[in-house]
Amino acid sequence: MDAPTTTSADSGSDGGGGWFTPRKTPDPETSGPERQDADDRRAGPEHPVGRPTHDPSRQRADEGRIPEPRSHREPPHAAPAATAGPTAAAGPTAPVGPSAEPRPPRSLRDTASPDAILVRRTMEEIGPVADQVTSYFYALLFVRHPELRPLFPAAMDTQRDRLLRALLTAAEHVDNKLVLVPYLKNLGRGHRKYGTHAAHYPAVGECLIAALTQYAKTTWSAETEAAWVRTYTTISQVMIDAAAEDELKAPAWWLAEVVSHDLRTPDIAVVTVRPDQPYPFLAGQYTTLETPWWPRIWRHYSFASAPRSDGLLSFHVKAVPAGWVSNALVHRARPGDVLRLGPPAGSMTVDHNTDSGLLCLGGGTGIAPIKALVEDVAEHGRRRPVEVFYGARTDHDLYDIDTMLRLQQSHHWLSVRPIVDRQAHHLQLPDAVREYGPWNEYDAYLSGPPGMIRSGVDALRSVGIPGDRIRHDSIEELVAAAT
Numbered sequence: 001m002d003a004p005t006t007t008s009a010d011s012g013s014d015g016g017g018g019w020f021t022p023r024k025t026p027d028p029e030t031s032g033p034e035r036q037d038a039d040d041r042r043a044g045p046e047h048p049v050g051r052p053t054h055d056p057s058r059q060r061a062d063e064g065r066i067p068e069p070r071s072h073r074e075p076p077h078a079a080p081a082a083t084a085g086p087t088a089a090a091g092p093t094a095p096v097g098p099s100a101e102p103r104p105p106r107s108l109r110d111t112a113s114p115d116a117i118l119v120r121r122t123m124e125e126i127g128p129v130a131d132q133v134t135s136y137f138y139a140l141l142f143v144r145h146p147e148l149r150p151l152f153p154a155a156m157d158t159q160r161d162r163l164l165r166a167l168l169t170a171a172e173h174v175d176n177k178l179v180l181v182p183y184l185k186n187l188g189r190g191h192r193k194y195g196t197h198a199a200h201y202p203a204v205g206e207c208l209i210a211a212l213t214q215y216a217k218t219t220w221s222a223e224t225e226a227a228w229v230r231t232y233t234t235i236s237q238v239m240i241d242a243a244a245e246d247e248l249k250a251p252a253w254w255l256a257e258v259v260s261h262d263l264r265t266p267d268i269a270v271v272t273v274r275p276d277q278p279y280p281f282l283a284g285q286y287t288t289l290e291t292p293w294w295p296r297i298w299r300h301y302s303f304a305s306a307p308r309s310d311g312l313l314s315f316h317v318k319a320v321p322a323g324w325v326s327n328a329l330v331h332r333a334r335p336g337d338v339l340r341l342g343p344p345a346g347s348m349t350v351d352h353n354t355d356s357g358l359l360c361l362g363g364g365t366g367i368a369p370i371k372a373l374v375e376d377v378a379e380h381g382r383r384r385p386v387e388v389f390y391g392a393r394t395d396h397d398l399y400d401i402d403t404m405l406r407l408q409q410s411h412h413w414l415s416v417r418p419i420v421d422r423q424a425h426h427l428q429l430p431d432a433v434r435e436y437g438p439w440n441e442y443d444a445y446l447s448g449p450p451g452m453i454r455s456g457v458d459a460l461r462s463v464g465i466p467g468d469r470i471r472h473d474s475i476e477e478l479v480a481a482a483t
Ligand SMILES: NC(=O)C1=CN([C@@H]2O[C@H](COP(=O)(O)OP(=O)(O)OC[C@H]3O[C@@H](n4cnc5c(N)ncnc54)[C@H](O)[C@@H]3O)[C@@H](O)[C@H]2O)C=CC1
Pocket: 300, 301, 302, 303, 315, 316, 317, 318, 362, 363, 364, 365, 366, 367, 368, 369, 391, 392, 393, 394, 397, 419, 421, 428, 429, 430, 447, 448, 449, 450, 451, 452, 455, 456, 473, 478, 479, 481, 482
């Protein structure tokens, strides 16, 4: 399982193996099978960490402790059959996932390691000036390592801080390996599509430390710096190992040709693509997608169907204001266009080892992965009740209701309830769930806008469903996906 990584002890300690030095082989513990209930979809940053930085002369005297990383091409020794990635069970500790507030529970805070305490002090100090830290970090990165710039989107205004934010979030939760390791593994795998290599991590680490040094003057000390170096080394090592392991079995990205484009409303399209090579995934997962019109800008979309025998993949895309990718997919993409897909991720998947019912809340285009889950249950042929609540602002916005009702007609165990806002007694989708039940024999799946996820989790907990039986994708990523 995801036992604490030993990387900081190996390579980050004072006078140890060197700063930010990835190990040669992955730590078997951090390479172990991922928990199904940890979450990855929080796979926050959709930015590369950079390109190789092999010019040792670039290292200034004060950075001389950052040696070139060693090769990471060799297979890991405890090569696990990597699971589908981080999970999405609702838990209070996920840095990027299930929980809206990525704060560790009190018990963890009380037992925080000395490094975690120092890291959090820095975080508290830089919190109010996060924008400045971000600007400084990227300015430094691109000035010191101009070769990295082309790997980032041309315009970084909307998402420029995603890499830094993910690193800082991870650092803040360095003690919570159970959640952090799956998250970082996913992050490492996801960075392959940018062409990221182990040799790129020191450049990012140097600039991270430099930015923190600049803006956390009150709390910064040699001790704090050492804590950050160990923490970053741990983080980057897990990412590097995961990428190296993934490289042995999967491409960094897939090309996918649009084969159909179905405009369901003026701003929602169902886009179906054919990948250039087999694309293994599980119902309930999501991927990242890049269009030819906005190079290096990747957005998350869930698979709207369970894996199909013809290998085609479908996505439900809603064009949102200032959403470059979503607008291009809805208004510009046509059959014949070729997109790029990142690897599958997410663990909002069906546990086929149980007979529990599924209580599914799909809001707007969040119905896409819910439909995939229903198809998955149907394919497995087990009789288990599936109750879908499909929420939309108006009747017109229930763009996929016909498909869902057809599924209901075919499967007696499936019940689909369209919930239009402010109709009947409830105000919005989560309120409706309270009127039905009981739900104590159900696992819950939520998919939709961040506000719906938050109030949905509250509603489900209030009707007695424990947090570990509530699954959803990361709030952070959903927020990011909405651009
Ligand atoms: N396209 C995809 O594959 C997926 C999309 N999503 C996310 O789903 C969202 C879909 O957006 P829209 O279709 O515009 O949905 P929307 O904003 O129209 O909301 C759909 C329904 O969700 C409920 N809802 C919304 N906000 C709520 C709140 N604060 N509290 C309680 N209930 C609330 C309401 O019932 C509403 O009718 C986006 O945020 C997207 O990122 C999530 C998973 C997959």
